[in-house]
Amino acid sequence: MTQTTPAPTHELSSTQHSIIVLGSGIAGLASALALSRDGHTITVLDRDAPPPATSADEAFTQWNRKGVGHVRHSHAFLAVLYQLLRDSYPDLLQRLLDAGCRELTFEDGLPATLRNTYQPSPEDQDLTILTSRRTTLEFVIRGYVADLPNVTLETGVRVRDLVVDTKTRPPAVTGVMAETDTSPLSARHADIVIDATGRTSQVPSWLAKEGIVPTEETEPCGILYFTRHYRLKPGCEEPSRGIVPGAGDLGYLKYGVFPADNGCFSITLAVPEIETGLRMAMVDPAKFDAACMSLPGIADWVSPDRSDPASKVLGMGKLASRWRSFIATENEGKQCALVTNFFAIGDAAIRTNPLYGRGCSCAFVEAHALAETLQANGDPQQRAIIYADRLEQAIRPYYDSMVKQDKSAMLQAERGVSGAKTASLKGRLMASFAEDAITPAVRGSTPLLREAMKGFHMLEPPMDWLQRPANILRILWMWVRPKATKKHLYPPKLGPERDEMHLRLDAKPATA
């Protein structure tokens, strides 16, 4: 909507603003957390009702969260986010732990090959992750944000449009058009508007009406997600760690167990889009459980003696990675903002393949980047450019590396279906470097595993560890070693071959 009335003046200092955040998912909450510390006045609007809950269990069973379709899929917070909570919001981290969220340490994740020789290092504290049901994470963070003095959370508010002043160059967002069940559509003004409405954000279509069109890069993730929740039976404990890991990749199927809060856990099976037979089978709870029982890394978890299912099988498809930018590059590389006083954050800005578990971490990193941007510069155009640049610096290396890995995983899945072998010498060499060098080297060296994990957990660019001479030497040395001397370092068999899995699930194998 084009603005017809001027925005009201706000009694704020030049560095403190009135801010409307659209959406109270992880990114909206992260924005409120990060920005409230600078004294901004923040109103968070969400169309969903608040959690009707006083406990994590009620949040899981009763919270009607239509606005976040994936809220009951497995979630973990990577080490970068755990660290940020620990260092910037220790009282929030404590609340999460009090609610039952779990710290999984670097030592907890060691492969069997390294457990007996493990020597702790102080830096391992920075490799802890946080897991729990996503409803618990969101419920607790939301409660914490609601207690902040300069933040107001409003629920049942549907935002329908932006208010844009098109008389300025570039156009400036000055507010939103919103409605509730009891109040008609009306304008609400603010100095700054943040889009945190997630992966289905309508904001680009609202801006397009004003001629503002962001650039978008979109890539398919190539997988479908299937998640089922379980609860340990009274008196039962989680199984001890075995030889076969609790997460793995069979090419035609990826699996992972997510220990969660209050005696709960979930299992996610990710199936390549091309595996049509497995996709159909996995929605059937009996077949999902049969698939789990055939995977030695998770079979013990879902044994009927140990746990009971606590949900149906939740499926999710149409997964894509997407990078949205509101900056244009003009002649001679000069950057300019397409719109000012507006920032996109979380999935509305950058959406990543859920397999990497990076979405919530990105949202928090972006929220802090935005807070620092507003502190650093008062010029609306410069702010837009600086924010976009910070996201490029902080997230682009992980995004590009993920897109590359996803393409390679899709090729592998295609070969699994067609039965084709890797033909080129380069392809075979790369496969051998991964299987006969990197994998056994990492499984045989705690320092190398630490280095690899820093990249995975967004603590340093994902490929840096593979460029350090000491690491390269270790890996190359492993490559030239005869197989007989390193056979104990190869991963154990993770599960049945593709054909056998189809037989077990009575699924029709996809054909090329």
Ligand SMILES: Cc1cc2nc3c(=O)[nH]c(=O)nc-3n(C[C@H](O)[C@H](O)[C@H](O)COP(=O)(O)OP(=O)(O)OC[C@H]3O[C@@H](n4cnc5c(N)ncnc54)[C@H](O)[C@@H]3O)c2cc1C
């Ligand atoms: C299957 C799956 C598994 C994942 N697993 C992980 C994981 O393990 N770890 C991890 O870090 N990330 C994971 N992610 C990614 C992570 O969930 C997302 O990155 C995260 O939810 C993004 O948060 P958000 O706030 O941007 O969007 P959302 O969480 O989707 O929140 C958007 C909010 O906006 C509100 N809203 C939307 N439109 C309007 C409107 N018009 N008016 C008012 N309110 C509106 C919605 O109600 C909602 O509350 C996963 C994603 C998927 C799909």
